[in-house]
Amino acid sequence: xxxxxxxxxxxxxxxxxxxxxxxxxxxxxxxxxxxxxxxxxxxxxxxxxxxxxxxxxxxxxxxxxxxxxxxxxxxxxxxxxxxxxxxxxxxxxxxxxxxxxxxxxxxxxxxxxxxxxxxxxxxxxxxxxxxxxxxxxxxxxxxxxxxxxxxxxxxxxxxxxxxxxxxxxxxxxxxxxxxxxxxxxxxxxxxxxxxxxxxxxxxxxxxxxxxxxxxxxxxxxxxxxxxxxxxxxxxxxxxxxxxxxxxxxxxxxxxxxxxxxxxxxxxxxxxxxxxxxxxxxxxxxxxxxxxxxxxxxxxxxxxxxxxxxxx
Amino acid sequence: xxxxxxxxxxxxxxxxxxxxxxxxxxxxxxxxxxxxxxxxxxxxxxxxxxxxxxxxxxxxxxxxxxxxxxxxxxxxxxxxxxxxxxxxxxxxxxxxxxxxx
Numbered sequence: 447x448x449x450x451x452x453x454x455x456x457x458x459x460x461x462x463x464x465x466x467x468x469x470x471x472x473x474x475x476x477x478x479x480x481x482x483x484x485x486x487x488x489x490x491x492x493x494x495x496x497x498x499x500x501x502x503x504x505x506x507x508x509x510x511x512x513x514x515x516x517x518x519x520x521x522x523x524x525x526x527x528x529x530x531x532x533x534x535x536x537x538x539x540x541x542x543x544x545x546x547x548x549x550x551x552x553x554x555x556x557x558x559x560x561x562x563x564x565x566x567x568x569x570x571x572x573x574x575x576x577x578x579x580x581x582x583x584x585x586x587x588x589x590x591x592x593x594x595x596x597x598x599x600x601x602x603x604x605x606x607x608x609x610x611x612x613x614x615x616x617x618x619x620x621x622x623x624x625x626x627x628x629x630x631x632x633x634x635x636x637x638x639x640x641x642x643x644x645x646x647x648x649x650x651x652x653x654x655x656x657x658x659x660x661x662x663x664x665x666x667x668x669x670x671x672x673x674x675x676x677x678x679x680x681x682x683x684x685x686x687x688x689x690x691x692x693x694x695x696x697x698x699x700x701x702x703x704x705x706x707x708x709x710x711x712x713x714x715x716x717x718x719x720x721x722x723x724x725x726x727x728x729x730x731x732x733x734x735x736x737x738x739x740x741x742x743x744x745x746x747x748x749x750x751x752x753x754x755x756x757x
Numbered sequence: 758x759x760x761x762x763x764x765x766x767x768x769x770x771x772x773x774x775x776x777x778x779x780x781x782x783x784x785x786x787x788x789x790x791x792x793x794x795x796x797x798x799x800x801x802x803x804x805x806x807x808x809x810x811x812x813x814x815x816x817x818x819x820x821x822x823x824x825x826x827x828x829x830x831x832x833x834x835x836x837x838x839x840x841x842x843x844x845x846x847x848x849x850x851x852x853x854x855x856x857x858x
Contacts, residue, residue: 474795477809654809661803714811718774722840727803730811 451561453554456645457742460652465659472650480647481711482613484553487636487643489617492571494629497622499569507691511573514687514705515580518680519545523588525676530668532728535589539717539724542585543733544676546709547577549610550651553644554742555703559696564750566696570704575614577704579605582716589721601720610712651738658735661727669728673736677706681749685756695757699750706745708733761851764858765826766818769833770796771843772805773813779833783817786832787825789858792818802842814842820850820858 450458463470519541526537552574559566582605590596605611621629662670684705688698710733717724771779776793783791796814797807807813819829826847837843852858 471806471808474807474809474813650808657804657806657808657812711810715774718772718811719778726811 451557453557453641453645453648454742457554457648457652457739460649460654461656461739462652464653464656470653472646472653477647477650480643480650482609483636483639483643484647485549485610485613486617487640488549488553488556488571488574489614489619490621490629490632490636491617492569492574493618493621494624494626495567495569495621496572496618497625504569504572508572508576510687510691511576511701512580514683515545515577516584517545518683518705519581519584519588521679522672522676526672530672533723535721535724536728538585538589539713539721539726540672540729540732541588542581542717543708543710543713543729544680544737545577545581545584546579546713547574547704548707548709548733548738548741549574549614549711550647551703551707551738551741551746552700554648555700555746557641557644558746559700559750564696564699565694566700567693570697570700571614571618573701573704575611575618578611578614578709578712581709582713582720585713585717586720589724596720601716604719605712605716608712608715648742651734655734655739658731661731662735665728665731669732670736673708673732674740677708677737677741677745681706681745681752685749685753688753689757695753696750698753698757699746702749702753703741703746706737706741706749708737710734710738759853761853762855763849764820764852764855765823766820766848766850767826767829767845768848769817769819769843769845770798770814771817771837772841773807773815774811775837775841776815779817779837782833782836783819783829786829788819788821788829790819794818800842800844805842820852822858 522541522544523537526532526540527534586596681702684702685698688701693701710730714726714730718726780791794816795807796816797805798814805812805814830845830847833845
Protein backbone atom coordinates (compact mmCIF):
# COMPACT_ATOMS: atom_id res chain seq x y z
CA UNK A 447 0.00 0.00 0.00
CA UNK A 448 2.99 2.26 0.40
CA UNK A 449 3.54 3.33 -3.16
CA UNK A 450 4.41 6.97 -2.71
CA UNK A 451 2.07 9.52 -4.23
CA UNK A 452 3.65 11.87 -6.74
CA UNK A 453 2.82 14.84 -4.49
CA UNK A 454 4.87 13.23 -1.73
CA UNK A 455 7.72 12.67 -4.17
CA UNK A 456 7.64 16.41 -4.92
CA UNK A 457 7.95 17.05 -1.19
CA UNK A 458 10.93 14.70 -1.01
CA UNK A 459 12.48 16.46 -4.01
CA UNK A 460 12.20 19.80 -2.23
CA UNK A 461 13.58 18.30 0.97
CA UNK A 462 16.55 16.74 -0.85
CA UNK A 463 17.23 19.89 -2.88
CA UNK A 464 17.17 21.96 0.30
CA UNK A 465 19.41 19.61 2.26
CA UNK A 466 21.89 19.49 -0.65
CA UNK A 467 21.84 23.29 -0.79
CA UNK A 468 20.57 23.42 -4.37
CA UNK A 469 19.99 26.76 -6.08
CA UNK A 470 16.29 25.90 -6.35
CA UNK A 471 14.03 28.59 -4.96
CA UNK A 472 10.43 29.40 -5.86
CA UNK A 473 9.78 33.14 -6.06
CA UNK A 474 7.92 34.25 -2.89
CA UNK A 475 5.02 35.53 -4.99
CA UNK A 476 4.55 32.05 -6.48
CA UNK A 477 4.54 30.43 -3.05
CA UNK A 478 2.01 33.03 -1.95
CA UNK A 479 -0.18 32.31 -4.98
CA UNK A 480 -0.03 28.55 -4.51
CA UNK A 481 -1.03 28.86 -0.87
CA UNK A 482 -3.95 31.13 -1.82
CA UNK A 483 -5.21 28.60 -4.38
CA UNK A 484 -4.86 25.75 -1.89
CA UNK A 485 -6.66 27.56 0.91
CA UNK A 486 -9.55 28.57 -1.33
CA UNK A 487 -9.78 25.12 -2.92
CA UNK A 488 -9.94 23.43 0.47
CA UNK A 489 -12.48 25.95 1.73
CA UNK A 490 -14.68 25.61 -1.37
CA UNK A 491 -14.65 21.83 -1.24
CA UNK A 492 -15.62 21.87 2.41
CA UNK A 493 -18.31 24.46 1.81
CA UNK A 494 -19.94 22.47 -0.98
CA UNK A 495 -20.10 19.42 1.31
CA UNK A 496 -21.33 21.56 4.15
CA UNK A 497 -24.29 22.67 2.04
CA UNK A 498 -25.46 19.04 2.09
CA UNK A 499 -25.33 18.79 5.90
CA UNK A 500 -27.82 19.91 8.49
CA UNK A 501 -26.36 22.24 11.07
CA UNK A 502 -28.17 20.50 13.90
CA UNK A 503 -26.20 17.33 13.29
CA UNK A 504 -22.94 19.26 13.12
CA UNK A 505 -23.35 21.30 16.30
CA UNK A 506 -22.16 18.49 18.57
CA UNK A 507 -19.14 17.81 16.37
CA UNK A 508 -18.26 21.50 16.27
CA UNK A 509 -18.27 21.62 20.06
CA UNK A 510 -16.03 18.57 20.37
CA UNK A 511 -13.56 19.87 17.79
CA UNK A 512 -13.29 23.22 19.59
CA UNK A 513 -12.70 21.35 22.84
CA UNK A 514 -9.87 19.45 21.12
CA UNK A 515 -8.31 22.75 20.07
CA UNK A 516 -8.33 24.06 23.63
CA UNK A 517 -7.08 20.78 25.14
CA UNK A 518 -4.06 19.93 22.98
CA UNK A 519 -1.91 22.94 23.94
CA UNK A 520 -2.72 22.34 27.61
CA UNK A 521 -1.31 18.81 27.24
CA UNK A 522 1.77 19.95 25.37
CA UNK A 523 2.70 22.85 27.66
CA UNK A 524 3.65 20.93 30.85
CA UNK A 525 5.80 18.52 28.83
CA UNK A 526 7.67 21.38 27.16
CA UNK A 527 7.98 23.40 30.35
CA UNK A 528 8.99 20.73 32.84
CA UNK A 529 10.37 17.81 30.83
CA UNK A 530 11.99 19.99 28.18
CA UNK A 531 12.85 22.73 30.71
CA UNK A 532 12.04 25.40 28.16
CA UNK A 533 11.36 29.01 29.20
CA UNK A 534 7.68 29.73 29.77
CA UNK A 535 7.25 31.81 26.60
CA UNK A 536 8.86 29.19 24.37
CA UNK A 537 6.86 26.36 25.93
CA UNK A 538 3.61 28.30 25.48
CA UNK A 539 4.40 29.23 21.90
CA UNK A 540 5.32 25.70 20.85
CA UNK A 541 2.23 24.36 22.64
CA UNK A 542 0.10 26.75 20.59
CA UNK A 543 1.72 25.56 17.35
CA UNK A 544 0.89 21.95 18.22
CA UNK A 545 -2.67 22.69 19.29
CA UNK A 546 -3.43 24.43 16.01
CA UNK A 547 -3.47 22.84 12.55
CA UNK A 548 -1.50 22.80 9.32
CA UNK A 549 -3.59 23.23 6.20
CA UNK A 550 -0.86 21.69 4.03
CA UNK A 551 -0.98 18.54 6.15
CA UNK A 552 -4.75 18.44 5.72
CA UNK A 553 -4.28 18.81 1.96
CA UNK A 554 -1.78 15.96 1.94
CA UNK A 555 -4.16 13.77 3.97
CA UNK A 556 -7.10 14.48 1.69
CA UNK A 557 -4.94 13.74 -1.39
CA UNK A 558 -3.77 10.50 0.24
CA UNK A 559 -7.35 9.41 0.98
CA UNK A 560 -8.60 10.36 -2.49
CA UNK A 561 -5.77 8.51 -4.22
CA UNK A 562 -6.79 5.32 -2.39
CA UNK A 563 -10.52 5.77 -2.85
CA UNK A 564 -11.01 6.07 0.91
CA UNK A 565 -14.07 8.13 1.73
CA UNK A 566 -14.13 10.65 4.56
CA UNK A 567 -16.39 13.47 5.71
CA UNK A 568 -15.49 16.09 3.13
CA UNK A 569 -16.88 18.97 5.16
CA UNK A 570 -13.79 18.64 7.37
CA UNK A 571 -12.29 21.97 6.24
CA UNK A 572 -14.81 23.38 8.71
CA UNK A 573 -12.81 21.62 11.43
CA UNK A 574 -9.59 23.08 10.02
CA UNK A 575 -10.99 26.58 10.51
CA UNK A 576 -12.28 25.74 13.99
CA UNK A 577 -8.96 24.28 15.10
CA UNK A 578 -6.84 27.23 14.00
CA UNK A 579 -7.87 29.67 16.70
CA UNK A 580 -8.40 28.10 20.18
CA UNK A 581 -4.76 27.04 20.55
CA UNK A 582 -3.57 30.58 19.84
CA UNK A 583 -5.70 31.94 22.67
CA UNK A 584 -4.56 29.19 25.06
CA UNK A 585 -0.92 29.73 24.05
CA UNK A 586 -1.06 33.46 24.73
CA UNK A 587 -2.71 32.88 28.12
CA UNK A 588 -0.12 30.25 29.01
CA UNK A 589 2.65 32.72 28.24
CA UNK A 590 1.08 35.80 29.77
CA UNK A 591 -1.45 34.61 32.28
CA UNK A 592 -4.73 36.48 32.08
CA UNK A 593 -2.87 39.75 31.84
CA UNK A 594 -4.48 43.06 31.20
CA UNK A 595 -1.80 44.32 28.85
CA UNK A 596 -2.54 41.75 26.18
CA UNK A 597 -4.26 43.77 23.47
CA UNK A 598 -6.94 41.25 22.57
CA UNK A 599 -8.72 43.55 20.14
CA UNK A 600 -5.65 43.97 18.00
CA UNK A 601 -4.74 40.31 18.39
CA UNK A 602 -8.24 39.24 17.45
CA UNK A 603 -7.86 41.23 14.28
CA UNK A 604 -4.54 39.55 13.59
CA UNK A 605 -5.93 36.07 14.29
CA UNK A 606 -9.30 36.21 12.57
CA UNK A 607 -8.30 38.35 9.63
CA UNK A 608 -5.06 36.54 8.84
CA UNK A 609 -4.73 35.15 5.33
CA UNK A 610 -5.43 31.56 6.35
CA UNK A 611 -8.72 32.12 8.13
CA UNK A 612 -10.05 34.68 5.64
CA UNK A 613 -9.44 32.42 2.63
CA UNK A 614 -10.49 29.16 4.27
CA UNK A 615 -13.61 30.58 5.87
CA UNK A 616 -14.31 32.65 2.74
CA UNK A 617 -14.02 29.53 0.58
CA UNK A 618 -16.29 27.62 2.95
CA UNK A 619 -18.95 30.30 2.75
CA UNK A 620 -18.70 30.67 -1.03
CA UNK A 621 -18.89 26.89 -1.49
CA UNK A 622 -21.76 26.64 0.93
CA UNK A 623 -23.74 29.45 -0.72
CA UNK A 624 -23.01 28.34 -4.28
CA UNK A 625 -23.60 24.61 -3.80
CA UNK A 626 -22.24 21.80 -5.99
CA UNK A 627 -23.78 22.84 -9.31
CA UNK A 628 -22.98 26.51 -9.59
CA UNK A 629 -19.46 26.04 -8.23
CA UNK A 630 -18.56 23.91 -11.27
CA UNK A 631 -17.27 26.76 -13.51
CA UNK A 632 -14.53 27.72 -11.03
CA UNK A 633 -13.96 24.09 -10.15
CA UNK A 634 -11.52 23.56 -12.97
CA UNK A 635 -8.98 25.87 -11.36
CA UNK A 636 -9.58 24.92 -7.76
CA UNK A 637 -10.40 21.22 -8.01
CA UNK A 638 -9.05 20.20 -11.42
CA UNK A 639 -5.60 21.63 -10.80
CA UNK A 640 -5.55 20.82 -7.07
CA UNK A 641 -3.01 17.99 -7.27
CA UNK A 642 -0.63 19.97 -9.44
CA UNK A 643 -0.82 23.02 -7.20
CA UNK A 644 -0.34 20.82 -4.14
CA UNK A 645 2.72 19.19 -5.76
CA UNK A 646 4.38 22.57 -6.35
CA UNK A 647 3.41 23.78 -2.90
CA UNK A 648 4.89 20.69 -1.27
CA UNK A 649 8.07 21.16 -3.30
CA UNK A 650 8.45 24.55 -1.63
CA UNK A 651 7.46 23.08 1.74
CA UNK A 652 10.31 20.58 1.33
CA UNK A 653 12.73 23.46 0.78
CA UNK A 654 11.39 25.30 3.83
CA UNK A 655 11.51 22.16 5.99
CA UNK A 656 15.10 21.52 4.93
CA UNK A 657 16.04 25.07 5.93
CA UNK A 658 15.10 24.17 9.52
CA UNK A 659 17.82 21.50 9.74
CA UNK A 660 20.41 23.88 11.22
CA UNK A 661 18.10 25.13 13.96
CA UNK A 662 17.06 21.62 14.79
CA UNK A 663 20.66 20.50 15.23
CA UNK A 664 21.23 23.41 17.57
CA UNK A 665 18.19 22.75 19.73
CA UNK A 666 18.74 19.10 20.08
CA UNK A 667 17.20 15.89 21.09
CA UNK A 668 14.26 16.91 23.26
CA UNK A 669 12.70 19.11 20.59
CA UNK A 670 13.08 16.39 17.94
CA UNK A 671 11.54 13.78 20.23
CA UNK A 672 8.68 16.11 21.15
CA UNK A 673 8.03 16.84 17.47
CA UNK A 674 7.42 13.13 16.82
CA UNK A 675 5.90 12.16 20.17
CA UNK A 676 3.36 14.96 20.41
CA UNK A 677 1.70 14.23 17.04
CA UNK A 678 1.41 10.56 17.97
CA UNK A 679 -0.35 11.41 21.24
CA UNK A 680 -2.55 14.03 19.55
CA UNK A 681 -3.45 11.57 16.77
CA UNK A 682 -4.61 9.01 19.34
CA UNK A 683 -6.80 11.65 20.97
CA UNK A 684 -8.09 12.59 17.51
CA UNK A 685 -8.91 8.95 16.78
CA UNK A 686 -10.82 8.62 20.04
CA UNK A 687 -12.72 11.81 19.38
CA UNK A 688 -13.49 10.82 15.78
CA UNK A 689 -14.87 7.50 16.95
CA UNK A 690 -16.99 9.30 19.54
CA UNK A 691 -18.33 11.57 16.80
CA UNK A 692 -19.24 8.54 14.70
CA UNK A 693 -17.05 9.45 11.72
CA UNK A 694 -16.10 6.97 8.99
CA UNK A 695 -12.64 5.35 9.39
CA UNK A 696 -11.33 7.74 6.71
CA UNK A 697 -12.81 10.68 8.58
CA UNK A 698 -11.34 9.47 11.86
CA UNK A 699 -7.90 9.28 10.21
CA UNK A 700 -8.26 12.81 8.80
CA UNK A 701 -9.32 14.16 12.20
CA UNK A 702 -6.34 12.37 13.76
CA UNK A 703 -4.08 13.99 11.16
CA UNK A 704 -5.54 17.41 11.97
CA UNK A 705 -4.94 16.83 15.68
CA UNK A 706 -1.39 15.65 14.96
CA UNK A 707 -0.47 18.54 12.66
CA UNK A 708 1.25 21.69 13.84
CA UNK A 709 0.55 25.17 12.52
CA UNK A 710 3.18 27.16 10.70
CA UNK A 711 1.19 30.10 9.30
CA UNK A 712 -1.45 31.47 11.67
CA UNK A 713 0.23 30.62 14.97
CA UNK A 714 3.76 31.88 14.25
CA UNK A 715 2.33 35.16 12.97
CA UNK A 716 0.17 35.65 16.08
CA UNK A 717 2.87 34.51 18.51
CA UNK A 718 5.46 36.79 16.96
CA UNK A 719 3.27 39.73 17.94
CA UNK A 720 1.66 38.50 21.16
CA UNK A 721 4.64 36.66 22.69
CA UNK A 722 7.67 38.29 21.06
CA UNK A 723 10.14 36.87 23.57
CA UNK A 724 9.39 33.33 22.37
CA UNK A 725 12.06 32.20 19.95
CA UNK A 726 10.35 31.46 16.60
CA UNK A 727 13.27 29.30 15.49
CA UNK A 728 12.34 26.66 18.08
CA UNK A 729 8.69 26.23 17.17
CA UNK A 730 9.32 26.36 13.42
CA UNK A 731 12.18 23.87 13.62
CA UNK A 732 9.87 21.45 15.42
CA UNK A 733 6.67 22.10 13.43
CA UNK A 734 8.23 22.38 9.99
CA UNK A 735 11.51 20.54 10.31
CA UNK A 736 10.15 17.41 11.97
CA UNK A 737 6.39 17.23 12.49
CA UNK A 738 5.30 18.24 9.00
CA UNK A 739 7.56 15.71 7.20
CA UNK A 740 6.73 13.08 9.81
CA UNK A 741 2.98 13.49 9.35
CA UNK A 742 3.15 13.59 5.56
CA UNK A 743 5.50 10.66 5.15
CA UNK A 744 4.66 8.36 8.07
CA UNK A 745 1.77 9.81 10.07
CA UNK A 746 -1.11 9.82 7.59
CA UNK A 747 -0.85 6.12 6.59
CA UNK A 748 -0.20 5.20 10.22
CA UNK A 749 -3.22 7.09 11.57
CA UNK A 750 -5.41 5.50 8.92
CA UNK A 751 -4.18 2.03 9.85
CA UNK A 752 -4.80 2.75 13.53
CA UNK A 753 -8.27 4.09 12.81
CA UNK A 754 -9.14 0.99 10.76
CA UNK A 755 -7.77 -1.35 13.41
CA UNK A 756 -9.74 0.30 16.19
CA UNK A 757 -13.08 0.78 14.44
CA UNK B 758 20.83 77.41 -8.25
CA UNK B 759 18.60 75.22 -6.08
CA UNK B 760 19.48 75.13 -2.39
CA UNK B 761 19.72 71.73 -0.83
CA UNK B 762 18.69 71.19 2.78
CA UNK B 763 20.10 68.55 5.04
CA UNK B 764 17.74 66.04 6.60
CA UNK B 765 18.16 62.60 8.17
CA UNK B 766 17.51 59.32 6.37
CA UNK B 767 16.49 56.74 8.95
CA UNK B 768 16.65 53.15 7.73
CA UNK B 769 15.21 50.20 9.65
CA UNK B 770 15.64 46.62 8.49
CA UNK B 771 13.45 44.19 10.39
CA UNK B 772 10.93 41.33 10.28
CA UNK B 773 7.88 41.61 8.04
CA UNK B 774 5.83 40.35 11.00
CA UNK B 775 5.92 43.75 12.73
CA UNK B 776 5.31 45.94 9.68
CA UNK B 777 1.87 47.12 10.80
CA UNK B 778 2.96 47.97 14.36
CA UNK B 779 6.12 49.68 13.21
CA UNK B 780 4.35 51.89 10.67
CA UNK B 781 1.82 52.95 13.29
CA UNK B 782 4.74 53.89 15.56
CA UNK B 783 6.45 55.89 12.83
CA UNK B 784 3.35 57.95 12.12
CA UNK B 785 2.71 58.51 15.82
CA UNK B 786 6.27 59.70 16.35
CA UNK B 787 6.09 62.31 13.64
CA UNK B 788 7.28 60.75 10.39
CA UNK B 789 5.54 62.44 7.45
CA UNK B 790 5.92 59.39 5.30
CA UNK B 791 7.91 56.21 4.79
CA UNK B 792 8.96 53.80 2.07
CA UNK B 793 8.95 50.03 2.52
CA UNK B 794 10.72 47.48 0.37
CA UNK B 795 10.88 43.71 0.79
CA UNK B 796 14.30 42.54 1.78
CA UNK B 797 16.27 39.48 2.69
CA UNK B 798 19.64 38.84 4.23
CA UNK B 799 21.52 37.33 7.11
CA UNK B 800 22.26 38.52 10.62
CA UNK B 801 22.71 37.19 14.12
CA UNK B 802 19.20 35.72 14.00
CA UNK B 803 20.14 33.62 11.00
CA UNK B 804 19.24 33.74 7.33
CA UNK B 805 16.10 35.69 6.50
CA UNK B 806 15.42 34.24 3.06
CA UNK B 807 11.98 35.78 2.42
CA UNK B 808 10.91 32.54 0.76
CA UNK B 809 7.75 32.40 2.90
CA UNK B 810 5.75 34.40 5.42
CA UNK B 811 7.83 33.94 8.53
CA UNK B 812 11.22 34.53 6.96
CA UNK B 813 10.51 37.87 5.29
CA UNK B 814 12.30 41.12 6.06
CA UNK B 815 11.38 44.69 5.25
CA UNK B 816 13.52 47.78 4.78
CA UNK B 817 11.75 50.91 6.00
CA UNK B 818 13.12 54.31 5.03
CA UNK B 819 12.06 57.60 6.59
CA UNK B 820 13.37 61.05 5.70
CA UNK B 821 12.81 63.46 8.57
CA UNK B 822 14.44 66.15 10.69
CA UNK B 823 17.09 65.30 13.22
CA UNK B 824 14.83 65.48 16.23
CA UNK B 825 12.21 63.14 14.79
CA UNK B 826 14.93 60.72 13.74
CA UNK B 827 16.24 60.67 17.30
CA UNK B 828 12.78 60.16 18.82
CA UNK B 829 11.98 57.32 16.44
CA UNK B 830 15.35 55.64 16.89
CA UNK B 831 15.11 55.71 20.69
CA UNK B 832 11.56 54.43 20.91
CA UNK B 833 11.98 51.75 18.26
CA UNK B 834 15.16 50.52 19.96
CA UNK B 835 13.36 50.34 23.29
CA UNK B 836 10.34 48.54 21.91
CA UNK B 837 11.77 46.05 19.41
CA UNK B 838 15.50 45.45 19.80
CA UNK B 839 15.25 42.80 22.51
CA UNK B 840 12.92 40.41 20.72
CA UNK B 841 13.03 41.08 17.00
CA UNK B 842 15.62 40.86 14.28
CA UNK B 843 16.25 44.55 13.64
CA UNK B 844 18.95 47.00 12.68
CA UNK B 845 18.58 50.75 12.42
CA UNK B 846 20.89 53.43 11.09
CA UNK B 847 20.77 57.13 10.32
CA UNK B 848 22.51 59.06 7.54
CA UNK B 849 22.57 62.63 6.27
CA UNK B 850 20.75 63.29 3.02
CA UNK B 851 20.02 66.41 1.00
CA UNK B 852 16.46 67.26 0.02
CA UNK B 853 15.02 70.00 -2.17
CA UNK B 854 11.72 70.58 -0.39
CA UNK B 855 12.50 70.83 3.35
CA UNK B 856 8.89 71.53 4.32
CA UNK B 857 7.94 68.07 3.11
CA UNK B 858 10.07 66.31 5.72
